[in-house]
Amino acid sequence: MKRLPPLPALHTFLITAQCCNFTRAGQQLHISQGAVSRQIAALEAHLGYALFQRQARGLALTREGQDWLPRVQQIFALIEQGVREVGGRSATLQLKAPTCVMRWLLPRLMEWQALRPDVPVELTTTVQHGVDFRREGFDAAVVYGAAPNHGLQVRKLFDEQLTPVCAPSLGQGPMQLQDLTRQMLLHPSRDEHDWRLWLQAASAGFEPQGPKQHFETLDMAMAMASQGTGIAIGDFALIGDDLHAGRLCMPFALKVTTGKGYYLVSPSKTMPTGLVELMEWLQARASSLAQSL
Structure with a gap:
């Protein structure tokens, strides 16, 4: 069985075939023109046929060189893919x-x-x-x-759907919109936009004027709601685990899609x-x- 050609020599052949010039290939490989010429000559001797025709204005691939080029390109493409995929599996x-x-x-x-x-x-x-x-x-x-x-590269997870949520102790029995005027409303932002949007969609006909608390994040408002502090406006898609576990409940069925x-x-x-x-x-x-x- 004939010994396989060395990989560095194949890489030199690939770069030289792309340049068709020993000097430019050497610049890309950071070696001398003479070193490129010697590696190509050694590879040709190993294979037993010429890969390039030496011409006055540069190089041209022989028929064998033309046959070799797509195969060598495929070899290095597979190596690059392997480096990327194996590295992707091991890296955090x-x-x-x-x-x-x-x-x-x-x-x-x-x-x-x-x-x-x-x-x-x-x-x-x-x-x-x-x-x-x-x-x-x-x-x-x-x-x-x-x-x-x-x-x-984008993958959609879910739409935002606003709905009031509270601890089961507050949500027991039917709740009417007017009941919200007597409950503490928990706001996930200072502008109170989410609550206003939901009340408008529910045709509540009133602005929240009762006791309220503001939080810096939605997660903090949800945590306080689960402790029975008040009623928060939450995102239906994000509270599934809390609903299944009984930490939160939905006192109203209305869910408002925001477009986000x-x-x-x-x-x-x-x-x-x-x-x-x-x-x-x-x-x-x-x-x-x-x-x-």
């Missing part, structure tokens, strides 16, 4: 997400790590709702708002296999949650 994926999605995301990531310890994920939380992959070194992010349209949503995005068109699998899995978990509620 960096994921960014806003705190408002933590009630849904964190349990899913814990489930993922139990199922796929070979694809570890490091989560960074933020009060920001977006991501700038040009400045931030994340592999993927969960973003909140309108559907992203900036050339990213939660999206899983990545900047790369050639994502590591582990990242693709994680994004597909999270999207599937979001779909199954929506169907179960």
Whole structure:
């Protein structure tokens, strides 16, 4: 069996075939023109035929060289793919997400790590709702708002649907809209926009004038609501676990779609296999949650 040609020589052949010039190939390979010429000559001697025709103005591939070129390109493409995919499986994926999605995301990531310890994920939380992959070194992010349209790889998780939520102790028995005037309303933001939007959709006919508390994040408002402090305005898609566990209940059936949503995005068109699998899995978990509620 004939010994295989050395890989460095094949790489030199590939670069030289692309340049058709020993000098330019040497510049790309950071070696001298003479070193390129010697490697090509050694490769031709090993194979037993010429790969290039030496011409006055440069080089031209022989018929054998033309046959070799696509095969060598395929070899190095497979090597590059292997480096990317194997490295993607072993490296820790960096994921960014806003705190408002933590009630849904964190349990899913814990489930993922139990199922796929070979694809570890490091989560960074933020009060920001977006991501700038040009400045931030994340592999993927969960973003909140309108559907992203900036050339990213995008997977929709779920739409935002606002609905009042409270502890079961407050939600026992039927509740009327007027009852909200006697309850403490918990606001996930200072502008009280979410509550106003829901009350308008419910045709309540009144502005919230009773006792109220403001919080910096939706998650904090949900936590206080689960303790019976008052009634919060929450996102239906994010409270499924709390509803199933009985920590929260919905005193009203009305859910108001805001036009915003939660999206899983990545900047790369050639994502590591582990990242693709994680994004597909999270999207599937979001779909199954929506169907179960």
